[in-house]
Amino acid sequence: MQFQLSEEHLMIQQAARDFAQNDCLPGVIERDEHQTFPKEQVKKLAELGFMGMMVKPEYGGSGMDTISYVLAMEEISKVDASVSVCMSVNNSLVCYGLQEFGSEEQKVKYLTPLAQGKKDNELYIGAFLLSEPEAGSDATSQRTTAEDKGDHYLLNGTKNWITNGNSASVYLVIAQTDPAKGSRGINAFIVEKNWPGVVVGAKENKLGIRGSDTHTILFNDVK
């Protein structure tokens, strides 16, 4: 088994280290103190191809391997964990799920701009909405419902501690479609933040990674 990092791995590690030192380090304490979302840093991450590192190039990603992703995460997390948590949610929790389980239409419409971190030249990132007030470690006890109405689903519920809650344009929402089936009646839905009935709730005033915007998100009859 080969344990050496390849030339490409070392280049990615160095690029991430340079980005962390040059773009994240300046102002990291101030952003943390003032809970400022690191928008410029995330835009730069997108330019580097770090918002969809393991996504296939045909869907706007960089087509890199997991080791490359880990190396970049390590370097950025050492300096600014608010930037790296935003990057990790977009890569691991949103893009991964869409690439593995999304339809072709979903991949073209959502995965491609998410992996590029931009749409129409604006920041375009995702959030993953699983946790609820009564469903943290025990995620299967969640109560958000998505009722099948024939030609659409009706989504109702509250999600908590959502990273990128206000800065994301797209939410991957986990909801109960068949409560009688318990954990086997849970599905994932793509919801755009600006759809009617989506409410961005309170922002958490956290002890750390304060530049990352962690919010409660509410769904009131979202179609």
Ligand SMILES: Cc1cc2nc3c(=O)[nH]c(=O)nc-3n(C[C@H](O)[C@H](O)[C@H](O)COP(=O)(O)OP(=O)(O)OC[C@H]3O[C@@H](n4cnc5c(N)ncnc54)[C@H](O)[C@@H]3O)c2cc1C
């Ligand atoms: C900064 C931040 C960002 C987050 N971002 C997101 C996000 O983007 N999307 C999202 O969906 N969620 C997010 N979360 C929520 C996170 O996933 C939950 O906090 C986590 O799942 C734990 O749930 P909990 O906080 O309810 O703790 P609990 O589940 O109540 O756990 C509390 C403690 O009890 C322990 N414990 C729990 N169950 C057992 C058991 N059966 N046996 C023994 N010990 C147990 C746990 O290990 C823990 O120490 C975020 C949380 C934070 C703090």
